[in-house]
Amino acid sequence: MLFFNLNQFKFRYLFIFCSAIIIIAFFPLLAFGVRSGHDLPTHLSWFLSVRDIFSSGFSYPRWLSDQMDGMGAPTFYFYPPFSTFFSVLVDLLFLGKLPPDRVIGISAFFMSVLSAAAFFVWARNYTDKKIAILVSTFYAVAPYHLLCNFYTRAAIAEYAAYIWIPLIFCGILKVLTSDKKKWVLILALSVAGIFLTHLLTAMLVGPIAFVYSLLVAFSENKVSKLDPKKIFLLVFSSAIGIGMSALYFVPALSLFDQIDSSMLFQVAIEQTALFSEFSLANFAKFEMVLSLIVIIYLSFSIYCLIECKMSSARITKASGYFAVFWLLVAALATAAMAGKMMFLFQEPSPLRKIQFLWRILSVVEFSAITLFLVVISNLQSSAARSRIVLLGVLIFASFFLLQNFSSYKFIKKEKNDRTELFGKEMVKYRLSPTEYFPAGTTLSSEPGAIAHRLGAHLETAFIGQVESGDAKIITATRSGAKFLIKVDAREKSIVSIHQFYFPGWNAVDEKNTVLPVLPVTADKLVGFEVLPGVHQISIERTTTNAEAKGNWISIISFTLFILLAVYFTVQFQKKRKIA
Incomplete structure (x- = not known):
């Protein structure tokens, strides 16, 4: 039987085989670096900013002063730090000798290896190490995990x-x-x-x-x-x-209310329900691929329990509870993604913030793979186990071929893709997404035109400017998020610096007197008030x-x-x- 044939292989050979599977799946990333993905320019921009800050000896840089073409962004006040910081550590591991796109690709490889190791530990609760390493390999390169989250969406944090x-x-x-x-x-x-x-x-x-x-x-x-x-x-x-x-x-x-959070929810969560436009004619569409993945996982989970029911030697009662639990998780999660449980995503539920219902697919993927483990490790019928394993292998092979076809097809145009990636405005000007603009800014919120939203600020970055009153800036210097401005004011005046306003800015004069900091101009830049006289003002971020x-x-x-x-x-x- 297929299930028992694994006994003829030594674990080290299975380890080599599984390592080869993961390397094949990641070869384009390891060889050429990342090239595409919905959020890739954003993550590449953040990586560049954090890497520069880390090289200066700072830790946990919440405020990225070079973002938005030098106007700053509170990115890591809101975005979880692990995935970006992990990439910076990988860059340090290679002594900064690799281009950023390859660093992110190698980081993704390491993240997948770590996820395989984590799932191996989990799988060992149910089965021997040979089955465990095979199933862990599937988890590492599973379709929603790798194809959708990384290759298609470049949703690196969700992937990690x-x-x-x-x-x-x-x-x-x-x-x-x-x-x-x-x-x-x-x-x-x-x-x-x-x-x-x-x-x-x-x-x-x-x-x-x-x-x-x-x-x-x-x-x-x-x-x-x-x-x-x-x-x-x-x-x-x-x-x-x-x-x-x-x-x-x-x-x-x-x-959260200090940024333009409305830009996170331009598409109502109800509109992200799967199966709403289910049609084989739309096979290549992202939502259609997600729908098919969900159907396959749920169908496979149901089949596993049917095999348990039909088998003459069923799984133990305790294991049966867990098998049913994981099937219910997969089924309820699928119903939620189909928009059938919208009461869970209505205010004041925090789940309203997940943006896309299909994010729940990570739960379905984990549940289906775990259910597979529970079933094959408890069934006494070798024939039933062999059928389930064979079907699992066929599903894995199909998914594996599909995502390798998708990931390998850009290799021939690698050079042009790299030039195009680093030429994108998000990377060139180190732009954070629209939601990181300050709340209330009059900058246009038209999706997909971030560079145009910054308008005249691009390529003409200034350090300080008099916004109102009779005053003159004598000198102005900047080091990261610290500004030093010498002002000669003939009357009470408002001076701004080239940074967006966000709580935490602190301004003091030459007498160490704290000056009120407030958002000024329609663009919500950092501003402060100076009284008549010559003043040396220091502005920097504080906790x-x-x-x-x-x-x-x-x-x-x-x-x-x-x-x-x-x-x-x-x-x-x-x-x-x-x-």
Whole structure:
């Protein structure tokens, strides 16, 4: 039988085979770098900005002063930092010798390898390492994960979030069912990781993880009475993980009204429902590809349970609960993507913010692959297992060929594509998307014309300018987000600098007197008021109250994490000495 033929292969040969599969899937990225994707110019622009700031010795640069052609953007107040910072670390690993597009391509490869390793750990709860590495390889190059999220959309943060999903569910399982305390720490890191990688994926995974933890607790309690300490450790670990990521999400949530967030929701979430225009005539359309992927996953999940029902030796009752759970997750998620559960996405639900219903496909993908593991690891019928494995292999092969056809087709025009990519206005002028403009700006919000929105500011960047009153700027210098302006004012005047307004700007004069900072001009530039006389004004970014709160929560949570790690280590050493 197909299922048992794996026994004739040594694990190291399967490892080499799976490594080759991943390398084949990523060869265009490894050889030539990234070339296309809906959000690629944006991520490339951010990478360039963060890399420059890191090279100056700064850490966690929330404000990118060189964005918007030098007018600045609060990008990493709102966008999770992990994926961009990861690419900068990869750049450091290669000593800055690679072009940015190749750095991002190699970063994506490493992220996929990490997601495969994470899923391998999760899969080992259900099966031996040979099956686990094969299924983990599929997870690493699964169609929504790689083809849609990376090659098509270049949604790098959502793509990177796949690293943490298996570790979160594995952490829940291990904390509640084993005595290995390391999983309390791994779960905390994984929860922090998904928040710092993609907040929207965390919002989708969170409710499912909560229900899963209840199911695990219920199942464990039926076998042997569940220790209440494990429930406490689960809650405590999750809370620490959320707390460690507070340095990101507290400012993001607190300052959301300071940017033009309406640009995030130009398309109503109801309009992103799948299957609304389902037609084979639209086969090549992105939404159609997503619909077909969902149908295949859900159909395969249902088939797995049908095989369980038909098999003369069914899976155990406990495993059956989990099989049904993962099928329900996939089915309900599919219904939600089809727009059949819109009450979940109405105000004041935070799920309203996910923008696109088809983002839930990450949940379907994880659920379907996990259901496959649950079923094949519990069925006693070798014939049923072989049929399920064979069908799984055919699905994988089809997906693999489809996305390789899509990713390899640009290789012949590699040089032209690279020139075109770096010539795009988003990269050339380091432009952040429209939602990072300050709230209330009169700059045009016409989609797809960011360079034109900045108008005369492009290529004519100034440092300081008198907006009102009788004054003259004597000297003006700039270093990143720090400005030094000498002003000779004959009367009370308003002076602006070439940066967008956002909370956190601080201005002081030569006497160290704090000056009020406010948005001035229709474009909402940073401005300050000067009194008559000659003044030396220093303007720079300082920590906002929201940042300070988030930082303190993270510091406290990280301290608790370290103390917990030390306590577990001491306890482990004591047990070893006794043994």
